[in-house]
Amino acid sequence: MNWETVIGLEIHTQLATRSKIFSASATRYGAEPNTQANLVDLGFPGVLPVLNGEVVNMAIKFGLATQCEISPRSIFARKNYFYPDLPKGYQISQYELPIVHGGQLEIVLSDGSAKTVRITRAHLEEDAGKSLHEDFHGQTGIDLNRAGTPLLEIVSEPDMRSPGEAVAYMRRIHTLVRYLGISDGNMQEGSFRCDANVSVRKLGSEALGTRTELKNLNSFRFVERAIEVEVERQIDLIEDGGQVIQETRLYDPDRNETRAMRSKEEANDYRYFPDPDLLPIVIDQARIGHIAAGLPELPDAKRKRFIADYELSAYDADVLTASREQAEFYEAVVTGLGGQPKLAANWVMGELSAALNREDLDITASRVSATQLAELLQRIDDKTISGKIAKQVFDALWNDGGEVEAIIEARGLRQISDAGAIEALVDEILEAHPRQVEEYRSGKEKVFGFFVGQVMKQSEGKANPQSVNEILKIKLKS
Amino acid sequence: MHRRTLAQLADDLRSRRCSSYELTTHFLARIERHDPSMNAFVTVTADHALADARAADERRSRGDAGPLDGLPLAHKDIFCTEGVKTSCGSRMLDNFLSPYDATLVARLKDAGTVMLGKTNMDEFAMGSSSESSFYGPVRNPWDLERVPGGSSGGSAAAVAAGLVPAATGTDTGGSIRQPAALCGLTGLKPTYGRVSRYGMIAFASSLDQAGVLTWTAEDAALLLQVMAGFDPRDSTCLEEPVPDYRAGLNASIRGLRIGVPAGFFDAGLEEGNRGAVETALGVLESQGAELVGIELDNLDLSVPVYYVVAPAEASSNLSRFDGVRFGHRTEHAEDLLNLYTRTRGEGFGAEVKRRILTGAYVLSAGYYDAYYLKAQQVRQLISQSFSRAFESVDVIAGPTTPTPAFMLGQKTNDPVAMYLNDIYTIGANLAGLPALSIPCGAVGGLPVGLQLIGPHLAEGVLLNVAHRFQAETDWHQRRPPDFDAENA
Numbered sequence: 020m021n022w023e024t025v026i027g028l029e030i031h032t033q034l035a036t037r038s039k040i041f042s043a044s045a046t047r048y049g050a051e052p053n054t055q056a057n058l059v060d061l062g063f064p065g066v067l068p069v070l071n072g073e074v075v076n077m078a079i080k081f082g083l084a085t086q087c088e089i090s091p092r093s094i095f096a097r098k099n100y101f102y103p104d105l106p107k108g109y110q111i112s113q114y115e116l117p118i119v120h121g122g123q124l125e126i127v128l129s130d131g132s133a134k135t136v137r138i139t140r141a142h143l144e145e146d147a148g149k150s151l152h153e154d155f156h157g158q159t160g161i162d163l164n165r166a167g168t169p170l171l172e173i174v175s176e177p178d179m180r181s182p183g184e185a186v187a188y189m190r191r192i193h194t195l196v197r198y199l200g201i202s203d204g205n206m207q208e209g210s211f212r213c214d215a216n217v218s219v220r221k222l223g224s225e226a227l228g229t230r231t232e233l234k235n236l237n238s239f240r241f242v243e244r245a246i247e248v249e250v251e252r253q254i255d256l257i258e259d260g261g262q263v264i265q266e267t268r269l270y271d272p273d274r275n276e277t278r279a280m281r282s283k284e285e286a287n288d289y290r291y292f293p294d295p296d297l298l299p300i301v302i303d304q305a306r307i308g309h310i311a312a313g314l315p316e317l318p319d320a321k322r323k324r325f326i327a328d329y330e331l332s333a334y335d336a337d338v339l340t341a342s343r344e345q346a347e348f349y350e351a352v353v354t355g356l357g358g359q360p361k362l363a364a365n366w367v368m369g370e371l372s373a374a375l376n377r378e379d380l381d382i383t384a385s386r387v388s389a390t391q392l393a394e395l396l397q398r399i400d401d402k403t404i405s406g407k408i409a410k411q412v413f414d415a416l417w418n419d420g421g422e423v424e425a426i427i428e429a430r431g432l433r434q435i436s437d438a439g440a441i442e443a444l445v446d447e448i449l450e451a452h453p454r455q456v457e458e459y460r461s462g463k464e465k466v467f468g469f470f471v472g473q474v475m476k477q478s479e480g481k482a483n484p485q486s487v488n489e490i491l492k493i494k495l496k497s
Numbered sequence: 498m499h500r501r502t503l504a505q506l507a508d509d510l511r512s513r514r515c516s517s518y519e520l521t522t523h524f525l526a527r528i529e530r531h532d533p534s535m536n537a538f539v540t541v542t543a544d545h546a547l548a549d550a551r552a553a554d555e556r557r558s559r560g561d562a563g564p565l566d567g568l569p570l571a572h573k574d575i576f577c578t579e580g581v582k583t584s585c586g587s588r589m590l591d592n593f594l595s596p597y598d599a600t601l602v603a604r605l606k607d608a609g610t611v612m613l614g615k616t617n618m619d620e621f622a623m624g625s626s627s628e629s630s631f632y633g634p635v636r637n638p639w640d641l642e643r644v645p646g647g648s649s650g651g652s653a654a655a656v657a658a659g660l661v662p663a664a665t666g667t668d669t670g671g672s673i674r675q676p677a678a679l680c681g682l683t684g685l686k687p688t689y690g691r692v693s694r695y696g697m698i699a700f701a702s703s704l705d706q707a708g709v710l711t712w713t714a715e716d717a718a719l720l721l722q723v724m725a726g727f728d729p730r731d732s733t734c735l736e737e738p739v740p741d742y743r744a745g746l747n748a749s750i751r752g753l754r755i756g757v758p759a760g761f762f763d764a765g766l767e768e769g770n771r772g773a774v775e776t777a778l779g780v781l782e783s784q785g786a787e788l789v790g791i792e793l794d795n796l797d798l799s800v801p802v803y804y805v806v807a808p809a810e811a812s813s814n815l816s817r818f819d820g821v822r823f824g825h826r827t828e829h830a831e832d833l834l835n836l837y838t839r840t841r842g843e844g845f846g847a848e849v850k851r852r853i854l855t856g857a858y859v860l861s862a863g864y865y866d867a868y869y870l871k872a873q874q875v876r877q878l879i880s881q882s883f884s885r886a887f888e889s890v891d892v893i894a895g896p897t898t899p900t901p902a903f904m905l906g907q908k909t910n911d912p913v914a915m916y917l918n919d920i921y922t923i924g925a926n927l928a929g930l931p932a933l934s935i936p937c938g939a940v941g942g943l944p945v946g947l948q949l950i951g952p953h954l955a956e957g958v959l960l961n962v963a964h965r966f967q968a969e970t971d972w973h974q975r976r977p978p979d980f981d982a983e984n985a
Contacts, residue, residue: 058597062817064590064824065577065599065696067731097813099860101837108816161821290860292869295703295810297732 020258021222024250025230026185026215027177028242030192031170032202033146033210034077040145040169041068041111048208052162056148060167062106067296070095074143074169075300077201078118079310081171084195084317085138087122092301095143095294100287103161104148112172113142114291118300124195125319126187131333136188137176144170165209171201177216177227182246186239189213190341194318198343212237217246218263219253228253229263233270233277245270249277321346329353329360338368345382348389355393362396370410374417387416394423408432408480436483438490441474444482445490448473459495467491498523499659500976503568503716506662510557510567517557517567521550521611524569528613528660531980535636535645537655539574540582541614549611556609565723566609571664573652574615575622576602576707577696585698586618586630586648589818589825589844599696600728601665601707608723613661616651620846621815622672622700624648625918628909629848636905637680638977639943643902646676646918652710653680658980663711663720667697669704670803671897671922674934677710678897678946681936681975683963684710685717688954689929690735692721693728699814701807702733704926713973714935714963718742721956737954745957746964751785753962754890758793761895761921773938773945774896780969781894781962789890794882798875799923800916805859805872806927811849812856818844851912880928887952892962896921897934897946921948931956935963936972944972 039046042059059066082089096114120140125133148166150159173192179185193211196202204211213236218228233249236242248270253263268277316324318340325336325346340346345367352363371392375385387395395412398404404412404427415426427433435441448470449456459466474487498520501509509515525543532538546569553567577583577595584590598606606612619629627635627650635650637643638658645654649666653676656664666673668686677684685708692707699705709720722743727736757778762771782788820826820840827839845853859868886893898918908915925932930950937947947966951959967973 061822063596063822064583064585064593064698064817065595067695069730069732099813099816101816101819103819103821103833106817106822108819109813288862290813290857290862290865292809292813292860292865295701295733296699 022219022250022254023222023224024180024182024246025177025218025220025227026179026182026246028175028179028185028189028213028215030173030189030211030213032173032192032196032204034074034169034171035200035202036071036073036077036169038071039167040071040074040143042167044167046168048205050164052151052160052164054164056163056166060106060163062108068111068294070297070300071169074171075118075302076310077199078141078143078171079302079307080199080201080314081141081173081196082119082122083307083311083314084199085119085122085124085141087119087138087141089119089302089307090116090300091303092116092299093118094299095297096291097294099290102147102150103159104150104163104166106148106163106166110145110147111294111297112144117142118302124188124191126184126191127333127337128187129183134184136178139174139176141171141173144172146170171196177218177230182243182250185215185246186243189239189242191318194341198315198318200315206237209237213242215242215246217249217253219250219257229265231263231265231277232267234267234280236270241270241272244272244275245277248275252277315343329364331360331364335364335368339364342382348382348385351389352393352396355390356396356400359396359400362400363393366392366396370413374413386420387413391416391423398423398427402434402436402483403427404432404434405480405484408434432481434483435478435481436486438486441482441486441490442494444474444477445470445487445494448477449494456495467495470495499527499662500981501662502712503662503719504713506568507564507719510562517550517553517569517611518547520567521546521569521613524613524661527658528655531658531660532655534641535638535654535658536633537616537635537651537658537660538571538614539584539586539617539630539632539651542581542612545581546611546613553609553611563609565605565719567611568609568663569611569613569661570605570720571613571616571652571655571661572602573618573649573664573666575618575667575698576615576665577698578602578612578615581615583615583698584631585622586620586632587844587846587849588631589841591631591825593824595696597696600693600730601724602696604723605665605720616649616655616664618651619648619672620849621698621811622648622667622669622705623811623848623852625671625675625915626903626905626908627651627654627676628905629846631846634905637902638980639681640902642904643943644679644905646679646898646902648672648676649684649710650676653677653682653684656680656682656710656712657977659976663709663716665707665720665724666710667700667705667707668922668926669700669706669807670926671919673708673710674897674922674932674946674948675918677934678936678948679902679944681944681972681977682710683712683714683717683933683935683967683973684708684946685721685933685956685959686925686931687721687725687956688735688931689926690731690733691931691954691956692724693731693734695728695730695734699810701810702814703810704803704807706926713967714933714960715743715746715967717933718746718960718964721960725956735954740957742957742960745961748961749785750781750962750965753786753892754789755781755786755962756789756791756886756890756893758791758796758886758893758895760793760796765899765917765920766896767900767940769940770896770898770900770945773940774947777937777947777966777970778894780966784965784969786962791886791890791893793879793886793893793924795875795878796882796924799879799927800920802872802875802879802927803919803923804855804916805868806876808852808856809860809869810856812853812860815845815849815853820844848912876927879924883924883928883930883950883952891951892955892958893950895948897948898922901940901943901945925950929953931959933959933963935966936975937966937970938972939975944975
């Protein structure tokens, strides 16, 4: 039987504010436990939340970038449940009236085709703290540094039909929130994580199957693998005559399987109600207009512009616009170079990207600047050095710093294009290898490569390969 | 000294007829002597008070004392006070030393007032008799066998018995006005949001408002002047200018239209209370005010609406008392669920549990629409009834309570009878309106209160009417006989 997979994602994005959503505590990651939790975060008697207005601006940015409707009036609600890392016994979230809703986002699939994923809503909420079960000898430690960190929960419609589509969508959102500057998207630190709602149905069926929710997936790879194994599990279950139970499951990456979370007897009733401590969020058109005017160029627009202006392939444009920083770096190289966008793309995606990956650096921390790279590529373009030599210069820049020009001079890497000099080199090589010359002239044209290699070797790679070719051909004919 | 009002004591301090230290010593001595018979205080902060009094006297001798500098008062134990136990009348917080001052406490401290202690109250302000406190019931100084009202019963009893010249309170459904009425005091509940809620332990956030219990409207005006005003730490606090309340006290009330709702004079109102209130309305009429009969639609639904909305919010507000970070924690926890259930089972009293259960129920899936949502809709209608009434009248007047102080234990086993005590006061909370109660008569030696309700932010008008009434009457000067002797 043929099955269709149906996936919807709930992505939790930590908003990049300096202070928490309802208190003045810092949100910096990695501080000593409970050093970034004030009385409001600790839920002390008598304290009250006060909304950090910056999160509203960030949510509006997201809404604008995904063609969502921005609610002129939205409210906070309390989600009530007991847990030690939830200090107030309720989480302040949005329930009935989220700040933005009803948008969409275009994703590009692996075959290059595009697909639209509808966004149901995105709402503001506070994060909980962390329970630490290790190191406390059977007790649980509570770190409330994270309690009250602002989150934007982005909920999609169940529009994705494969794990690959789910990942493509998640990546798009990831790229987008970083473009907008509303989240650092750091997945190791938990700034970007998602829950996946997964179900299967017979191909052609309209009705949705029973879904399970896979909680807290914090890498693209885990999202893909978790959904894959969950889909397999559901199909096997149904084909064996069983039924999928609506439940929350956890993905175990070590065993590559999903497991039902140990849940208490009852279904949770969160007793949502409007939070009486907070006023409704009221947003007028002027505020939306002001924010819209300040939006950066979005990934989609940038990708299309790269294809049009720089004549890049869809693939190259996609890779280069994956982050705003990378796209900016690339454009700075092209500007410095004064053209040659394909050459710049090859280098940014090739040599530079490899070097960054080797040292696990972000492009903003690149040891070769866009200006330096542009200078280097210019030297290739004006035939001062060959591409191969340029890699040497790049390595020198990367490892020891310095000026492109100075490195070329100091190391004597300047390309030899002078016909006379190359002729001398060619003569020298032909004279030294009379047997090979004989072979070539008797029809074994394959030895031509041997001569090129020898000349290049003799010139320490500096001879202009094109000139070498031309001169060799002439000399061998004569 | 204890027969003088706050305003008179302020004059005494200004003219150096007495020092803050003398005042403080005098009232502390009265607390020591008389409080055991009424249990108005949970905590007496004698050492702090004497030190603060000396500091106030020093400021005065340097010539930089503010208008309230050196005046003693007490805070309801619902307000967080730095380094001082803040129990909210509950075993749950019996061991809780607040690490910070409530905004209201800080403002009164900055004004130089001297806190003598923290007053007893119904547990988490849930009650109308001050009998649900973990620290035992408060007694009414007019008759020690009777309740002082609640939940600010400790504050009311302390001021009425002359143990302190004024005290703060909170009013969620009548918790300032009802005890003020039952103890013969002036009790002011300002407009919702007029006074910051920061540091006031939440019962029902959309209804809670801090205010004062004093002898006179003038004293209430003095204190409100300092307490009112915007606080960036409370999102629901109003960003509105604070008028000079004392300046308007003496304005004429000629031509003032006073709405008298027929529904306030229903069968539940005892004859003695009815008579006292009608006489009081006559006094206002004789001063040139015009009495206008009005109807307030849906006001009869205010008690049921209140007992849905308030417990709903309370059930959530009280979730933070879980034994994890502060307050009581059970010694018998075997697992997490146990930690919660035992801690809360031991820490909360019966009335608090009743309201948490009620609140959780009305918010539950399947019941939310029928109870909570419906109650909020009716609340809107009640609010609109008041708004309509204030299109044609300036203030609304009527009884504060249906009866004078009742006997201790009389209503503890009948929650509904207890809840009906708040039948006249709850409307103002639901609509967020300012309201006050002033003594206006007596029945069998027990005080009766007249309630005045005003439109949004009309505290000045209410205080003006109350002050004019007090200029013509002496009910506010009567003291419980057993505690009245000058040298007692």
